[in-house]
Amino acid sequence: MSKEHKYQTILKWTGNRNRGTENYQAYDRTYxxxxxxxxxxxxSSDPTFRGDKTKYNPEELLVASLSSCHMLWYLHLCSEAGIIAIAYRDIAIGKMEEMKNGSGKFTEVVLQPEATITTESDLKKAKQLHQTAHKFCFIANSVNFPVLCQPSIKQSSNREGDL
Known part of the structure; x- marks a missing residue:
């Protein structure tokens, strides 16, 4: 039996400079x-598209969503498998192609998670759990482009978890 989950967000455009969308340069892309x-x-939008570089853009948020979903599944699976993860970081890279007509689409996202596990933990199993996390990731299962995962794992006796 499947369960339905709902997520509500409220988006508010804050970029009206008292001219609305009178022309392409008349408004900010902030929200x-x-x-x-x-x-x-x-x-905001990406600075390439007249956005504010100090604010998150939708493309960054999509890449971060894929990265964080994978991480949360990985940590969950580690806890179930007796793998003690003590640090985790991911430098995820999304590639987007812009078409001649101005539209665009992501062509891939590459996750590069770096996990540190304790020396007592099974290194081989810890590597395999990345494949399982990838299969379970809600966000990766929802996009229509490849999400690749290139994990690296190291072991440490220090449980503080510095990467």
Missing amino acids: EIEVKGKPIVYG
């Missing part, structure tokens, strides 16, 4: 994303 009870996320 706010709100989820009840959470801090506001301040967004």
